[in-house]
Every structure is written in C-alpha cells, then in structure tokens.
Amino acid sequence: MTAGNVPVYMQTYKQLLKEIRDGVWKTGDRLPADMVFAKKLGINHLTLKKAMIRLAAEGYLTRTRGRGTFVADVLPKAKSLASGKRVAVIYDIVHESSFQSDIFLSIYKEVGEMGLNLELLSANQSRTTQFRQIISLFSDSDSAGCIVWSLMDLRQLEKLAAAKPQGYPLIFINHKPEQDIQGFDFSGYDDFGSGRRMGEYISSLGFKHCIICQAADYRKRITNLQRITGLRSSLKNPPELFCRYGADKQEPLLSFLQERKKQEKTAVVFIADTDYSASLNSLQQTQLTPFVFFTALAPCCRGILLSCKEMGTNAVKILKTRRNGDDSFSISLRAAGKII
Template sequence: MTIELHPQEIDTLGGVPLYQQIYQLLRAKIESGVFGFNSKLPAEETLAVDLGVSRITVKRAMNELAAAGFVTRYRGRGTIVSYSHNTPTVRGDYMTPMEHLRQLGFNTEIELKHLEEVHADAELAGHLEITPGALVQRAERLRHLEGAPFSFIVNHTPMDIAAQINRDDIAWRPFTTLLAEAGHMVVSAEQTILAETAKGKTAQALMLAEGAPVLTIHRVLRDSEKRPIQFSVTNYRADRYQYHMVMHDLERKAPAD
C-alpha cells in the first residue's frame, strides 16, 4: 500500500520549524498505525518531493524519529518503523517480573540471542558474591511483547546452578521457573533502576537508535539461603515500560524532596 503525503499537511508560513512539523506528522501516522510496525517509510527524496521541502529538512525529522525510538535507520535498507501501536505500555513494579506478562493477558515470546560461559569480573563477582574470575553462564535474551521488541535481558548465573538447567529451556522458559526446578527457588530480590541510553547490541535488539533512552534494571535474585543465584541487567524500551510504586505511611516518614 502506498501512502502519500501532501504539502497541505505542513504549514510553511507558521512559526514551527518544518522538521518539527514533519516529525510530528510522521510520528502521528506511526502512533495511529498508518505506518505499521516493521514497515518501511518512504525514502527521504520521496518525502522531500511530496512535502515540498528540502531533503536536509526531512533527514533531520527522520533522525528525530530515530532518537525517539519510533524508527530505526539502516544503511542500504532505509528507515523501518520500530514502534508498534498495538503494543501496550506495561506498568511494572518490584513484585512483577516480566515472566508474569502472560498472566496479564499479553502475548510474549523469548528469543535466545547468545549463550556462553564467561569469567566474572570484579563487579559481577561482587553482585553474585563469588570469587573474581569464577565461571558464570551469560545468557542474552530478547523478549517480544505483542510481536514487537520489548526488553533485552542479560542473565548471569553461577555455573554450579547453571549446570542443572537444560540449555534448550533457556531459549523459551522463564528463568525463575528454571532456577526453582534446579533447587533454588527465588525468595527475594534487590534491584536498582537506572535511566540509560541504548548502545550496541542492545540498541540493535530493541530496534532503537544509538543513544535512545532505555529504562535499565539491575536485579539480584536470592534463594532461601540468601545466596545470590542470578544477576540480571534488563533494558526496556522507554515507550513500552513504566515503573509503578506505591508508598505507605508517609505521615510518619515523609520522602525527601
């Protein structure tokens, strides 16, 4: 299906810069599903002619879309829509691991991207309370939500525990279940929430431009013996995940400004 844009859709006499108008125009069509997920936007030259503007103006608008996570730009392939209007925004909290998304009625899939054994550096060893240089299993997984990339997860598991887990199961089963079946039920978790930017394989997996915002959660899982049994770093697309928190007893202990 060919979607045509027309000069009447932007105001060349107004005070709003043309690239911002084109950004808003294309963003609205992406958010409404006119340009669907994984579809290809018209080429810069085509848009410039259709809208009666310079290619430089269109290029800047496209770059703004990429920085905001709505499209991914590929050399030789063009500009691909990386936002799905069918994908809901998930509200997560401390007690809601992503493995429970299915229970919320969402269609989720796990894709195993890479699996290897690595030597723990000092930081990782500190999280897992092991000796620096000890072997751990590193699993890189991509979770799709309603068919679109949602989160990129890197799990580190001590080898004595990982050895009890079927490697084939890692490609599709929740890690909390696998850990429990290996004799290490998750009973507590500690996590840190960070605002970061997508880089390298994370940006590529989540179909984001380099430098696009992501919500990053570092999480240490512990078993009934309080032993750290896994350390994970999860990067969520900022447009698809919100962190929700409820605080109680504020009259007794007011939060700091």
C-alpha cells in the first residue's frame, strides 16, 4: 500500500474513474488490453484487473472475454450523497429485545437528529440473505447508507467491495472484515487498548497469576484475539488460557473453576460477560477474583466497560462524514474501554 495506505488498485480505480468522467476516455472507447495497459500505468495487471472489475460493477465499463474492455455507452449518473433518506441497520438476527438495546437506541437517536429514517433488518443468521440485502440497497434511490453487523465471508466481502458505489456509506459494526484491503468503514471497540488497560489494572492490584477464559467457539474472533493480545502485552507474568468449553456448553468451565477454587491471588478474566454470568454461582464458592469485559451486561464486578452506545454513535458519525463528501479509503472509530 502507498499514498496514505490506500491500495494501488483503489488509486488506479480513482484515476480511471476521473479520466472517464473528464472525457479522457469517451463513451464506447476501447481500452488497451490489460497487460499492455498495466505496463503503461506501471502497475501489475492483476491490480489493474481489480480496478477494472470495480468500474464494470458500477456501470462505467463493459468487459467481454475475447472482445476486450470498453467504456460504457451510457455512463451512470453520480448519486447525490444526500439524496437518500433511509438508513438501513442490518443485524445478524433481530429479537424483540433488539429494539431496546443501547446500540440500537443510540443509532436511532443520532439518525433521527440527521433528519433521516431508520430501518432495522434481520439477516436471520444467513450470510447470503445479508449479502443480498446490502446489494439491493446500492440501487435503492432512497437509501442513505447501511450499518451492518456482518455475517459475510471473505468471498462475499470481495464482491461487495467491487459492487459498492463510490461514496456510498457502508459501515461495519463490532466485527471488522478480515482484510483492511476491502476499504470498509468500521465502528467497534478498542479491543487491544482495552485488553492492555485490563492487564495494567490487574498487575497494579498485585495479582500474581491470571487465567483468561473464552469459549472455544470464539477463539478466532478478532475482537477476542485483540483483547487477549492486549492483556498479554501488559501483564507481568504470562497468563493461562482456558478455552475447553463452548458458549452453550459451560460445564467444563464450571468444573475448571472448582478445581482452582483454593488458588489465591489469581485473577480470572472473562473475555465475554455472558460466560461470567453463567459461572457466577461457581465463582462465589472460590477464592478466585473475576475481571470481565462488559458489553451486554451491566457491570457487577471489576473489569472494563465497553460502551455499545458509543459504538452506535460512532457508526452514525462515520455515516455523517461520508454524506458530507469524505472519500477516504476507510474510516475506523473505536470506543475506548473504561476501568470499573
């Protein structure tokens, strides 16, 4: 990456888009073959191909195997960033409680203050449904942007990046897509910084040993990995990691805590507050001291509070920035954790 961490394919995309709009390449013009054109531009032909695919997805080019690449006969009209009035919020699944959650209420309030309407959609735990929901928004003249709790895989994200109209506000919330190269906007938690603060806090209280508990289901989740990395970076002694249990199968965790019940000066860190809640009765019968990353539950012991409300507010801040014309490759805002 160069030019402020903007990938070369995006720089090429923007350059070609400007040339098409400025009439350097006129409607119906045939572009040089990819290998020839890439050499002329001084880039790899695969990089050029990626930029071309995006321009074709947006309607500026037509690409046909055996015939070549042409500027479209009719160029798409640039969509006014402020034309739409409806902001879609897409959850992995919507429950009745979703409408009362801090994150939803914060988004609802901020969107309303912008004079826009909010639509809450459920993907019903289907990544295909979610992908199609977002694609349909790209051609919806009343769509003012989308905030999504993503389920999608890397293949779908790549297709989404190619299809997304320039300037369309698409903000991922809580879980960042796997590769920054996608250029998606993100509102989430400062997981690494929060983990580091948690480790410093535990060390300052004089704990000699630390056990980190997280369900095996979520070992590869980036939020968890960042919190654990932050913890490890600031603890005086290497922590013990226990993950031999499932989010819906807590019995191994409860047994483990009972095995360690007489262990003194030991901090037990729960990456998920739901795991702490499920093991509360077992913890009360031990000498272990719990520390929790609180996101869904009201704080009830020591730990770090990560504000869903702030994450929602930040998502709308990004939306507002995009609607005001910011064309940065990507925008990320992270809510800092607070010691409690």
